[in-house]
Amino acid sequence: MKSLFAVKGNIIYTKELGKFEVCEQGYIVVEDDEIIGVFSELEEKYKEIEVIDYGDNLLIPGFVDLHVHAPQYPNIGLGLDKELMPWLETYTFPEESKYKDITYAEKVYSRFVHDLWKHGTTRAVVFGTIHKEATKRLMDLFAEAGLGAYVGKVNMDRNSPEFLCEETQNSIDDTLEIVKEYKDKYELVKPIITPRFVPSCTPELMEELGKIAKEYNVPVQSHLSENFGEICFVKELHPDAPFYGSIYDMYGLFGDTPTIMAHCVLCSEDEVNLIAEKGVFIAHNPNSNCNLASGIAPIRRLLARGIHIGLGSDVSGGHTLSMAHACVITSQVSNIKWIQSDRIDKPLSTADAFYLATKGGGAFFGKVGSFEPGYKFDCLVIDDSCLPHFKPLTVMERLQKYLYTGDDRNIKARYVNGKLVNEPKVIA
Amino acid sequence: MKSLFAVKGNIIYTKELGKFEVCEQGYIVVEDDEIIGVFSELEEKYKEIEVIDYGDNLLIPGFVDLHVHAPQYPNIGLGLDKELMPWLETYTFPEESKYKDITYAEKVYSRFVHDLWKHGTTRAVVFGTIHKEATKRLMDLFAEAGLGAYVGKVNMDRNSPEFLCEETQNSIDDTLEIVKEYKDKYELVKPIITPRFVPSCTPELMEELGKIAKEYNVPVQSHLSENFGEICFVKELHPDAPFYGSIYDMYGLFGDTPTIMAHCVLCSEDEVNLIAEKGVFIAHNPNSNCNLASGIAPIRRLLARGIHIGLGSDVSGGHTLSMAHACVITSQVSNIKWIQSDRIDKPLSTADAFYLATKGGGAFFGKVGSFEPGYKFDCLVIDDSCLPHFKPLTVMERLQKYLYTGDDRNIKARYVNGKLVNEPKVIA
Numbered sequence: 001m002k003s004l005f006a007v008k009g010n011i012i013y014t015k016e017l018g019k020f021e022v023c024e025q026g027y028i029v030v031e032d033d034e035i036i037g038v039f040s041e042l043e044e045k046y047k048e049i050e051v052i053d054y055g056d057n058l059l060i061p062g063f064v065d066l067h068v069h070a071p072q073y074p075n076i077g078l079g080l081d082k083e084l085m086p087w088l089e090t091y092t093f094p095e096e097s098k099y100k101d102i103t104y105a106e107k108v109y110s111r112f113v114h115d116l117w118k119h120g121t122t123r124a125v126v127f128g129t130i131h132k133e134a135t136k137r138l139m140d141l142f143a144e145a146g147l148g149a150y151v152g153k154v155n156m157d158r159n160s161p162e163f164l165c166e167e168t169q170n171s172i173d174d175t176l177e178i179v180k181e182y183k184d185k186y187e188l189v190k191p192i193i194t195p196r197f198v199p200s201c202t203p204e205l206m207e208e209l210g211k212i213a214k215e216y217n218v219p220v221q222s223h224l225s226e227n228f229g230e231i232c233f234v235k236e237l238h239p240d241a242p243f244y245g246s247i248y249d250m251y252g253l254f255g256d257t258p259t260i261m262a263h264c265v266l267c268s269e270d271e272v273n274l275i276a277e278k279g280v281f282i283a284h285n286p287n288s289n290c291n292l293a294s295g296i297a298p299i300r301r302l303l304a305r306g307i308h309i310g311l312g313s314d315v316s317g318g319h320t321l322s323m324a325h326a327c328v329i330t331s332q333v334s335n336i337k338w339i340q341s342d343r344i345d346k347p348l349s350t351a352d353a354f355y356l357a358t359k360g361g362g363a364f365f366g367k368v369g370s371f372e373p374g375y376k377f378d379c380l381v382i383d384d385s386c387l388p389h390f391k392p393l394t395v396m397e398r399l400q401k402y403l404y405t406g407d408d409r410n411i412k413a414r415y416v417n418g419k420l421v422n423e424p425k426v427i428a
Numbered sequence: 429m430k431s432l433f434a435v436k437g438n439i440i441y442t443k444e445l446g447k448f449e450v451c452e453q454g455y456i457v458v459e460d461d462e463i464i465g466v467f468s469e470l471e472e473k474y475k476e477i478e479v480i481d482y483g484d485n486l487l488i489p490g491f492v493d494l495h496v497h498a499p500q501y502p503n504i505g506l507g508l509d510k511e512l513m514p515w516l517e518t519y520t521f522p523e524e525s526k527y528k529d530i531t532y533a534e535k536v537y538s539r540f541v542h543d544l545w546k547h548g549t550t551r552a553v554v555f556g557t558i559h560k561e562a563t564k565r566l567m568d569l570f571a572e573a574g575l576g577a578y579v580g581k582v583n584m585d586r587n588s589p590e591f592l593c594e595e596t597q598n599s600i601d602d603t604l605e606i607v608k609e610y611k612d613k614y615e616l617v618k619p620i621i622t623p624r625f626v627p628s629c630t631p632e633l634m635e636e637l638g639k640i641a642k643e644y645n646v647p648v649q650s651h652l653s654e655n656f657g658e659i660c661f662v663k664e665l666h667p668d669a670p671f672y673g674s675i676y677d678m679y680g681l682f683g684d685t686p687t688i689m690a691h692c693v694l695c696s697e698d699e700v701n702l703i704a705e706k707g708v709f710i711a712h713n714p715n716s717n718c719n720l721a722s723g724i725a726p727i728r729r730l731l732a733r734g735i736h737i738g739l740g741s742d743v744s745g746g747h748t749l750s751m752a753h754a755c756v757i758t759s760q761v762s763n764i765k766w767i768q769s770d771r772i773d774k775p776l777s778t779a780d781a782f783y784l785a786t787k788g789g790g791a792f793f794g795k796v797g798s799f800e801p802g803y804k805f806d807c808l809v810i811d812d813s814c815l816p817h818f819k820p821l822t823v824m825e826r827l828q829k830y831l832y833t834g835d836d837r838n839i840k841a842r843y844v845n846g847k848l849v850n851e852p853k854v855i856a
Contacts (some may be wrong), residue, residue: 063587074818077828077832078821078829078832079830080778080832081775085719104818164841290761290763290764291759293764293775295764295767313661319756320833328747331508332718333764336718336721336724336761338721350508350509387505388501388502388543389502390536390539392659404504404748405747408834
């Protein structure tokens with residue numbers, strides 16, 4: 001028998017870029033994991049169903065974090081005084097080497113999953129490390145917590161410190177093992193092929209990863225055109241490649257299965273064309289792009305090309321898991337980009353940024369990130385009563401105030417895939 | 429009899445730009461309101477004094493907010509989708525008109541002062557509104573709370589909506605009344621002459637304000653070269669003025685007494701020269717400058733000119749009172765500026781930003797914002813134990829992690845001018 005229930009509150013979400021849908025004191029009717037619809041009054045046929053009344057609270061879609069590195073969580077807020085390549089060598093690689101220790105991994109990863117939950121992220125696309133066991137454990141922890149995730153064992157077999165460099169064949173074997181074991185293990189947690197980025201993967205490795213992705217129909221994630229130094233290094237390594245993204249594409253890692261490329265700050269026109277043509281998603285990580293002095297991605301222009309875009313926290317290049325904060329800085333840097341572009345690239349409004357943080361990134365998970373019929377019911381209950389209010393505000397204004405000035409304290413409940421998700425356990 | 433005591437903990441502060449001073453498990457010895465010194469061991473002569481032991485907590489100077497608009501607090505996090513001039517007209521001016529109602533003013537201002545306290549701001553330079561009584565009440569509330577502040581009654585007698593435009597003589601009279609009444613009323617709370625900005629003040633008004641500043645030796649604050657549209661308007665109004673700042677200067681409002689100019693995003697070379705020559709302070713407001721699409725102030729270049737710079741939250745152009753957050757975005761936009769300047773204007777490190785948020789702005793208050801001997805004892809006790817820690821961190825790293833990932837929950841105690849300051853009352 002199917003479960004049928006409704007949640008009641010001040011409903012706000014985005015069907016399309018830049019436009020909020022609002023239903024004050026409305027009902028979201030949910031059947032099992034899916035939304036039947038949003039209604040201002042309950043129809044006769046729903047009169048008997050359970051209604052969970054959240055009073056004056058806001059009901060918004062759960063946040064989707066399209067790019068985050070779980071093993072970098074211990075470095076959050078640290079070492080943000082370098083550009084990408086030296087930052088990787090100085091701070092990130094040494095930390096990532098620790099995850100051969102499953103006890104350490106469990107300790108960090110359980111807190112990481114807990115804190116994603118805390119900040120209202122209901123779905124995430126996650127980098128692990130090269131370590132097979134730790135990555136499996138991370139997937140288990142997501143599943144135990146009830147959050148949705150794609151989790152990737154990272155592949156690195158060149159230009160990496162010895163303590164973090166794989167034998168090519170091991171890298172392939174371990175990836176294959178995880179794909180086979182976890183492809184159908186969980187409903188909400190799935191593997192994703194994760195070559196770290198071109199500099200750290202041999203062509204041989206990339207070729208095999210592309211084959212695995214295709215054979216098992218597994219999605220792909222990596223980094224693309226993030227930072228000036230990185231792009232120069234890729235050019236040195238692949239002088240004949242027309243552009244960075246073409247290298248992934250050559251090996252079947254650029255949209256042959258669903259693909260996310262993180263950053264895309266400095267893409268050439270040809271690269272943008274290929275992204276658009278192959279339906280590749282872009283994960284926009286403005287905090288990280290500012291912290292590591294990468295620049296401002298031209299999101300408005302990329303959106304105009306019809307490219308799928310979501311937001312990423314990119315911890316620990318980014319310094320917070322809060323996707324509300326990601327919305328704010330998305331708008332902020334878009335304002336600076338607007339000036340830089342001689343006022344051509346229109347700023348991103350709160351509604352634009354919110355769309356990217358919910359439905360934009362949610363599209364990678366299927367029907368996720370909106371309250372439209374047929375969408376998975378991922379929902380946050382926002383209690384903004386403790387934020388300073390001195391005058392009546394519209395629901396839209398209340399959402400804006402929460403995004404700009406609220407924090408995890410305002411999130412009263414989280415639903416993922418139709419289920420209320422309680423606080424996950426942290427393993428000490 | 430003088431009071432003599434010490435606080436013990438992990439002490440960290442900045443004497444100079446870009447360099448942290450650290451004393452682990454050290455003592456700050458305080459006599460009345462002033463710091464005697466920082467010691468790693470207590471000398472024999474201090475063996476008998478009271479020691480308040482904060483254990484493993486961090487001890488940092490209190491934050492100084494060099495630019496904030498108290499009456500805009502109800503708008504915090506709202507309406508950040510416009511540039512300065514339309515933002516003022518649509519959101520800000522209508523809100524500011526409400527402060528003729530002293531009950532409303534008291535309600536907002538008591539919460540505003542409370543929330544400054546909550547976020548660890550121990551000294552602030554504040555814009556009120558044109559309203560005399562509300563501005564006086566704001567000064568009283570600061571004094572009752574035990575925080576340090578310069579508070580300005582705003583002057584506006586042209587180009588302002590009818591409901592927020594003063595008669596010139598009234599504006600002068602009210603300013604003079606406040607200056608006389610409050611100049612020596614409180615030790616930590618003082619009046620400051622506050623022409624809103626050139627567009628809203630007639631030359632006659634500015635001339636009289638300059639005279640009051642000089643006669644009573646009162647400091648001055650205003651806005652300067654914040655936004656493209658604003659600067660164009662000033663040029664229209666004063667076609668003969670060589671540059672925006674020269675208009676303030678002509679009327680004795682540009683460094684003849686201690687002066688803060690907020691923003692300075694788009695200053696011409698001549699304007700920068702005059703700022704440097706006349707010792708004018710700049711309040712750098714990166715959140716607001718991003719939110720209102722003003723741009724990125726060239727802080728590195730201004731610092732190289734020896735100009736005094738502090739940070740401002742600029743609520744509600746800025747969306748948070750947190751000066752920790754102001755530090756973060758100061759570094760972030762400086763990274764973007766570094767790219768924009770063809771990598772000439774070096775990024776601002778955490779130590780640079782922290783200096784600006786403490787000693788940089790503190791200098792406007794005298795010896796404030798550092799733990800050097802002779803400085804006023806303004807101090808925050810930071811308990812970072814609930815932030816995720818997975819490895820031993822240095823005191824410097826712990827401060828960085830608090831700034832980037834902490835919030836008001838981490839502030840365990842606040843001292844201002846030698847006194848522990850408890851939670852201020854909010855008037856409902």
